[in-house]
Amino acid sequence: MRKVTVYDVAELAGVSIATVSFAFTRPDKVKAQTLRSVMEAADQLGYVPSGSARGLARGRTGAIGIYSYDYLLDPDEDKPATDTETPVPDGRLFPLYADEVQRGVQIECRRRGYALMLGGNRASDHLPHVIEVAGRVDGLIAFAGALTDNARRQVTARIPVVELGGLERDDARTVLVDNESGMHDLTLHLVEQHHHRRFAYVGELGTEEFKARRRGFERALGTHGITAPEIVPAHAGDDASTLRAVAEILARPERPEAIVCDTDQSALAAIVALRAAGLRVPDDVAVTGFDGILAGRIAAPVLTTVRQPMEQIGRAAVEILSRTLDGQDAVAPAPVLTCEVFVGSSCGTH
Amino acid sequence: MRKVTVYDVAELAGVSIATVSFAFTRPDKVKAQTLRSVMEAADQLGYVPSGSARGLARGRTGAIGIYSYDYLLDPDEDKPATDTETPVPDGRLFPLYADEVQRGVQIECRRRGYALMLGGNRASDHLPHVIEVAGRVDGLIAFAGALTDNARRQVTARIPVVELGGLERDDARTVLVDNESGMHDLTLHLVEQHHHRRFAYVGELGTEEFKARRRGFERALGTHGITAPEIVPAHAGDDASTLRAVAEILARPERPEAIVCDTDQSALAAIVALRAAGLRVPDDVAVTGFDGILAGRIAAPVLTTVRQPMEQIGRAAVEILSRTLDGQDAVAPAPVLTCEVFVGSSCGTH
DNA sequence: CGGAGAAATCTAAGCGCTTAGATTCTGCGA
DNA sequence: TCGCAGAATCTAAGCGCTTAGATTTCTCCG
Structure with missing residues (x-):
C-alpha cells in the first residue's frame, strides 16, 4: 500500500503538483474545472495529504499539545484498576482535575481547528518526554509541576507554553485562577x-x-x-x-x-x-x-x-495559545477566573 | 525565535548533521565523546527535533489517532454545560462510553510509546475532518458510526484502522466484544x-x-x-x-x-x-x-x-494497531472480550 | 610499521508538501 | 487583429530530518 502523494494526484489530473496543492488549500485560486478534476483524481486514488510534509513545509503543525501528570496513566501498570489498597475513590473511575481541564482544552481545540496531541513517546534515552511532544506541536499546555525547569526552558525556546497553575513568566503564560x-x-x-x-x-x-x-x-x-x-x-x-x-x-x-x-x-x-x-x-x-x-x-x-x-481553564489556555500563535500576544491579558465555595455536608451541618 | 535545527547543533558541536541525528536516534553508533559534545550543543541551543521533519523522513509519525463522535464536544456551543433542558445526567459531567474507552487508548498509547492525536481541524471545504486526522498518524481508532463508508475507504487505503463496534472487514479491524x-x-x-x-x-x-x-x-x-x-x-x-x-x-x-x-x-x-x-x-x-x-x-x-x-477495549484497539504497524498482522486474532451483567436496583428488587 | 577490517563520520539524496516568482493563458478594449 | 493586464498554472527551491553508501579514522595484529 504505497502512499498516494500529490505527484500521483497531479499526474492523474494532468496538472502540476502545485495546482494540486492549491486545489486543497486555496480552491478559489484554481479554475473550477481544474478543481473538479483534481478532486476527482484525489478521491479516486484515496489521497490523504501527509501531515508531516505539510507541517514541515508550512512551519507549523496546526496541533496543540497537552502535557499532564503521569500518575493519571497507569500509575502501577500491573495492578488492575479495581484492586485498590484503600477504598479511596479510584482516579481511573472518576474524572479528576486534570481530566476536566483536558476536556475544556479538547473542546476549545476542536472549536478553533487545532488538533490535540496527548503525551508522546516515552522519554527516550536522551530526550525528555515533553520534548517529544513539543517537537510535534505549535504550542503546549502543561500543568505546573509536570515540567522541570530545564524542560520548560528548552520548550519555551521553541514554542509558546501555557503553564496551568504556575506563575506568569516572560517565557510561559498561565491561566489565572483566584x-x-x-x-x-x-x-x-x-x-x-x-x-x-x-x-x-x-x-x-x-x-x-x-x-x-x-x-x-x-x-x-x-x-x-x-x-x-x-x-x-x-x-x-x-x-x-x-x-x-x-x-x-x-x-x-x-x-x-x-x-x-x-x-x-x-x-x-x-x-x-x-x-x-x-x-x-x-x-x-x-x-x-x-x-x-x-x-x-x-x-x-x-x-x-x-x-x-475547570473546563473554562482548559478553554482559556487554548485561547491564550491561539492568540499567541496568531501573533497577537500583546493583546489584553487573560482575565482572572474565579472559584466558588461549594458547601456540601463534609464541613458540618451548620 | 528562529527554530534551532540539526544544522545549528552540528555546527556548534563541529560535526555533520548526520552525526547529530545518530546521536539522538542511535547513540550507540557514536563515540562517547562525540555524543557528549553533541548533547551539550543541543542543550545549550535548546534543540527540539521537529516532529514533522522526522515524520516525513521516517515515513511514520509515531502517533495514533482517535476519531470519536462529535456530540461529546460542544454539541451546542453556546449553551452552558449546566443548563440542561431535561434533568438527564450531563454527558459533560460524567464520563461516557467513549470517554472511558479513550482512557484505555490513552493508557496503552503511553505504554507503547505512541503519541495520541485527538480530532483535528474542522472539516475544511474539501477534506473531511477524519482525513485531516488520518494524515497525521500511523493508525486510526474510530468508533463505528463516526465514519462514513467513503471516509473509511479513503482512510483505510492509507493507514490501518480499528473500528470499534463495527464488523471485522478486510480493510478495518475491530475489537470483538460479546x-x-x-x-x-x-x-x-x-x-x-x-x-x-x-x-x-x-x-x-x-x-x-x-x-x-x-x-x-x-x-x-x-x-x-x-x-x-x-x-x-x-x-x-x-x-x-x-x-x-x-x-x-x-x-x-x-x-x-x-x-x-x-x-x-x-x-x-x-x-x-x-x-x-x-x-x-x-x-x-x-x-x-x-x-x-x-x-x-x-x-x-x-x-x-x-x-x-471499556478501558480494555481501548487498550486492545491500540494493541491491534500496534501489531499491525509492526507488520505482525497475521498474528493471533484479537480475543473476544466479554461483558458482564451488573444487577443494580433499576430492574426490580428481587 | 603497514595494512586490513571495523568503527566513526560524512556526503547527498530524498521524504511530500508549500509557495515565491516565472511562465503561459484568457478575455477584452482599442 | 494586436497588446496587455490579470488569472491560471507551472517551475523550482526549500522545510528539517533520516539513512544508504562513501569516506575517513581507529584498532589491532602479523
Whole structure:
C-alpha cells in the first residue's frame, strides 16, 4: 500500500503538483474545472495529504499539545484498576482535575481547528518526554509541576507554553485562577459559620496555585486572630501520603475540629482515613477540599470544597495559545477566573 | 525565535548533521565523546527535533489517532454545560462510553510509546475532518458510526484502522466484544428472576454492536417463548429521542413491565421520562441499560446494565494497531472480550 | 610499521508538501 | 487583429530530518 502523494494526484489530473496543492488549500485560486478534476483524481486514488510534509513545509503543525501528570496513566501498570489498597475513590473511575481541564482544552481545540496531541513517546534515552511532544506541536499546555525547569526552558525556546497553575513568566503564560480568594472564603465559612478554631492543613506548596491556597487559608485565619497550623505534607496524586498525614494529625494530643485539604483528592482520602480511625465526618471532624471534582460531588458526605472552573481553564489556555500563535500576544491579558465555595455536608451541618 | 535545527547543533558541536541525528536516534553508533559534545550543543541551543521533519523522513509519525463522535464536544456551543433542558445526567459531567474507552487508548498509547492525536481541524471545504486526522498518524481508532463508508475507504487505503463496534472487514479491524451474550444474559435475568413478560426495547441498529444486542435480546426471549417487541427508535447521543420513545411506549394501551434500553445513556433518560410521567422505577416499570458507565453506577436507582470492559477495549484497539504497524498482522486474532451483567436496583428488587 | 577490517563520520539524496516568482493563458478594449 | 493586464498554472527551491553508501579514522595484529 504505497502512499498516494500529490505527484500521483497531479499526474492523474494532468496538472502540476502545485495546482494540486492549491486545489486543497486555496480552491478559489484554481479554475473550477481544474478543481473538479483534481478532486476527482484525489478521491479516486484515496489521497490523504501527509501531515508531516505539510507541517514541515508550512512551519507549523496546526496541533496543540497537552502535557499532564503521569500518575493519571497507569500509575502501577500491573495492578488492575479495581484492586485498590484503600477504598479511596479510584482516579481511573472518576474524572479528576486534570481530566476536566483536558476536556475544556479538547473542546476549545476542536472549536478553533487545532488538533490535540496527548503525551508522546516515552522519554527516550536522551530526550525528555515533553520534548517529544513539543517537537510535534505549535504550542503546549502543561500543568505546573509536570515540567522541570530545564524542560520548560528548552520548550519555551521553541514554542509558546501555557503553564496551568504556575506563575506568569516572560517565557510561559498561565491561566489565572483566584485560588487565594477561594480558599480564603472557604476558610471563612468554616470559622464564621461553623465556629471552628482548631484546624489542620493538609497539602503542599509545590506550585503557585498551592501557595495561593495556603495564603488564602492563612489570611482568613489571620482575620480572626487564629494562628494557622503548619502544613502536614500530602500530595494529591498520592493517596498514601494523605493517609499518613491524617495518621500524624490524629496522633497529636489535641484533635482538630476541621481538616482543610488543598485538593479534593486529598480530602476524600482523608475522609477514608478518619473513618478507618473510627471518627465520623463531619460530626467528629470536618473536612474540606479544593477543586470541585465529580467524586467529591457524589461522595457521602458531599464534599465541601472550592470549585474551580475547570473546563473554562482548559478553554482559556487554548485561547491564550491561539492568540499567541496568531501573533497577537500583546493583546489584553487573560482575565482572572474565579472559584466558588461549594458547601456540601463534609464541613458540618451548620 | 528562529527554530534551532540539526544544522545549528552540528555546527556548534563541529560535526555533520548526520552525526547529530545518530546521536539522538542511535547513540550507540557514536563515540562517547562525540555524543557528549553533541548533547551539550543541543542543550545549550535548546534543540527540539521537529516532529514533522522526522515524520516525513521516517515515513511514520509515531502517533495514533482517535476519531470519536462529535456530540461529546460542544454539541451546542453556546449553551452552558449546566443548563440542561431535561434533568438527564450531563454527558459533560460524567464520563461516557467513549470517554472511558479513550482512557484505555490513552493508557496503552503511553505504554507503547505512541503519541495520541485527538480530532483535528474542522472539516475544511474539501477534506473531511477524519482525513485531516488520518494524515497525521500511523493508525486510526474510530468508533463505528463516526465514519462514513467513503471516509473509511479513503482512510483505510492509507493507514490501518480499528473500528470499534463495527464488523471485522478486510480493510478495518475491530475489537470483538460479546454484546450478544451480554444482552442475552441480562434479558434472561429479567425473565427468570423478575418474571417479566411484557417488554419494550428502546434503541437502534446503527452499528454491528447494536445489532448484536438486539439479537441477544431476541434470543433470550425466544428461549422463553416470548415474542420480542419492535424496536422503539432512540439514539444514545440524543436524550430527546429517548424521551420521545418513552412517551410513545406509555401511550400504548398496555404498559410494559420492563423497558430494555440498548445504552445506559438511553436508560438514564428513560428513567427521567418515566418519573416525569409519574411512574416509579423499578416498582411500576423496570429499566435496564447497556455499557456500564459511571453515571449509571451512581444513579438512584442504581442502573442494572451490562458492563463493557471499556478501558480494555481501548487498550486492545491500540494493541491491534500496534501489531499491525509492526507488520505482525497475521498474528493471533484479537480475543473476544466479554461483558458482564451488573444487577443494580433499576430492574426490580428481587 | 603497514595494512586490513571495523568503527566513526560524512556526503547527498530524498521524504511530500508549500509557495515565491516565472511562465503561459484568457478575455477584452482599442 | 494586436497588446496587455490579470488569472491560471507551472517551475523550482526549500522545510528539517533520516539513512544508504562513501569516506575517513581507529584498532589491532602479523
